[in-house]
Amino acid sequence: MSISTQDPELLPEDDAPPDLSIQYLKREDSFLTVCRCFSGITAISALLCVVANVFSAIHAFKNGNDIFGGVLRCYAIVIALFVAVAESEWQRIFQFWRILEYWAGRGMLQVFVGVMTRALSDLESGGKALVILQQLSSYMLLGCGLLYIFSGILCIGHLKRARMKKAKSREEALRDLEELEQRRKELQSLLVRRN
Template sequence: MSSSNRDPELLPQDDDTPPQLDLQHLKRGDPFLVVCRCFSGLAVISAILCVVANVFSAIHAFKTGNDIFGGILRCYAIVIALFVAVAETEWQRIFQFWKILEYWAGRGMLQVFVGVMTRALSDLESGGQAMVILQQVSSYMLLACGLVYIITGILCIGHLKRARMKKAESREQALRDLEELENRRKELQSLLGRRS
């Protein structure tokens, strides 16, 4: 076979420098994981809004002294809503003790519980119209997030996310290793250039 028929990319080049790697092209993120992070951020915002609404309601309940038991229930709602916000960070330590929160259906049920609790404990007298709107918006937002989590958890989307996260983590590790090798190659090339 004559050398003129060969693919020019397969021919050896005159210089022995390897091709430059385009690491920026390799670093692009997974769009599915980006959407999951955005939804998780929405769930955190909803949980924090529930915390704020329940804090103001609890303060009002304890100040007036009319609804002490309602104030105590609001304190529980505050703690659980904070727990929902922390669970959305997917901190592995929480999943060690509360394995069910690793699964989206379990996380969604907890969010629905906090949303319903916030809505059920809403008080028309605890700060006027603005407070009622905050309680309703926060409870319905968290309720909607919880329902989405339950439905997508039943459809095994959470399992897909965990698999893609593992793949993305191994890809990031491979990219870090590749960058280290590329930096080392450049250092060796500069040393060879000085000697020649």
């Protein structure tokens, strides 16, 4: 097998490299984009639960009449923060909490935080804005959790993990392709200089 050092435009059509546009190869998977948007909405809902529970805990400790409710709200804050961090899909969390890798498990935790935020809401103290924040954040997280549970039962989480693995290998192949293209251009410029 001999390697031809001719100009690429002079190569026969069978030997010409396929014309693959890098923009075509870099196209985004729309399913993963939707999953990222939903994950962002869930993280925002969890952070709203954190804010609502922080204000409720401050109000409970300030009055001094609801110490146990304040402690429960502190637990709700920690768990809601954990839900928000889990939505980032940080692999370190999944090493210790494998159940959160599965959507049904993640959804159950979100439902728990949503119900806890709603159950601990102060209807008579804290003002109308705090009550609206508590109800909005709890119902948003509750809805996200139920959707996660339903999607987990339908194995959509498994589909997402498979597509993420495929996208990662595609990204690595694309990086290799760009490096090869760069190397090919460097070699062509060397050939032109020598001729």
